[in-house]
Amino acid sequence: MSLVHRAPDSAHHAEGPAPRSDGSVSWPGPGVGPWVGLAARLVVGGVWVVASLLKLPDPQQSVRAVRAYEVLPEAVVPTLGALLPGIELVVGLLLLLGLATRPAAVVSAVLLVVFVAAISQAWARGLTIDCGCFGGGGQVADPGSSYFWEIVRDVGLLLASAWLVARPRTRMSLHPVLFSAPRGHRG
Template identity: 75%
Template sequence: MRDWVGLLARVVTGGVWVVAGALKLPDPAASVRAVRAYDLLPEAVVPTVGHLLPVVEVVVGLLLLLGLLTRPAAVVSSLLFVAFVVGISAAWARGMSIDCGCFGGGGFDADAREKYPWEIARDVGLLAASAWLVVRPSSHLSLDRRLLGGSTPSPRST
């Protein structure tokens, strides 16, 4: 049963990452604007983060969908979701009304404050799925399983 839960976690989380990143790739300037809107990072790193984030999202998503390097991809996924929850929470706490930029866009959004609870809940759920894969990366239909000839060892067995 755990391997099916892992497969579901991989497909859902990986699919979200691929879609989110792919929607941002055609307009890197919008991704930079979305990162800048949070006003959390030093301006010197905002363009780099804005340009790299969509690429990282697509790569992490593809790795999860394929079940390749599942644990490392899930660690990166978990860290990104923690960062997004912190960012959205900080924007909400500071009374900002910005689009999260999660699936493209970004900048001012008059309805954003009503969306923040949903966005945080979504990201916490995806964080939980990612954390599951950190602890238990083995799942059905994964390249890790095919390449390693069995299951990926759990942290308790290593």
Template identity: 55%
Template sequence: MTAEQDVRASADPSASSAARAGILADRAGLVGLVARLVLGGVLLVAGWLKVTDLTGSVQSVMAYELFDYETSRLVGTFLPIIEIAVGLLLIVGLLTRGSAIVAGILMVVFIAGIVSAWSRGLSIDCGCFGTGGPVAPEDTAYLPEILRDLGLLAAAAWLTVRPRTPLSIDALLMKGR
């Protein structure tokens, strides 16, 4: 609280609760900003690393042994484009709630894919940040990958519930309303 807010709070108890609400809103906005930038940044980097090596991206999808080649080719080709688009929208803060929902769905799908590979005894690199595929069993990192994606899912959930964040195009567009 500023000194001015302290003076007002001591004179008027309702001002104190209003000041506390403002501080909490500022903290929630900061959490949202960090969530938006981290989630968007991760998706942008992951998508960029895949789109620069589409053959590797398709091979990563094939390694999960969930789809035939044609479906894996479609997923491996379009997933990086979706990741880049959603990542950019989150970073600039445009259509934040919708972008967060799509990002959350992606995280659920990624977690399910990793859990599926782990439970079936596959030894693969997830391909989350570029080319994945078969690795030695001791080189798998399923639990850290799942925990990372759960953290990103939490960020997506936060932004779905609280999409208004500072330094966003959404905030600029809503200012006049």
């Protein structure tokens, strides 16, 4: 009896990373990568949650921030202004918790690409606006070098998001708590 059960277990030891005694494969795998992923999740997720919460008290501000970029037609500006904080909040929460990490990181990366493009075009056209990244938004007297540093920050967050798209399994994720891994597979 016990021998019959040990055989597949030892086979797993030979082929797979750190299987548990019950035969399932441990999350998230060995190495320093999952720790880097954890850091990426906390930083990017934290930024999204803060960015969202700061916008909630003043929806007009959020709408004005979108309008100030002077890219979108007025018909969709209020909708997008109301839509973005909610998306930012759930992306941030998912990343902080480590649930649906890869889809959340994909959305995060897409948003950041859009934001970098929007800030760049505002800079290139000589618009003088607040990026509205963390509340605020609209016209400002002199954005000075803020465009540059906003782009640097967003590119950094974009790289961290890209890491999570590539390696979504991280330490201290809620995923293995809520989802059981299929036995005998690396799943």
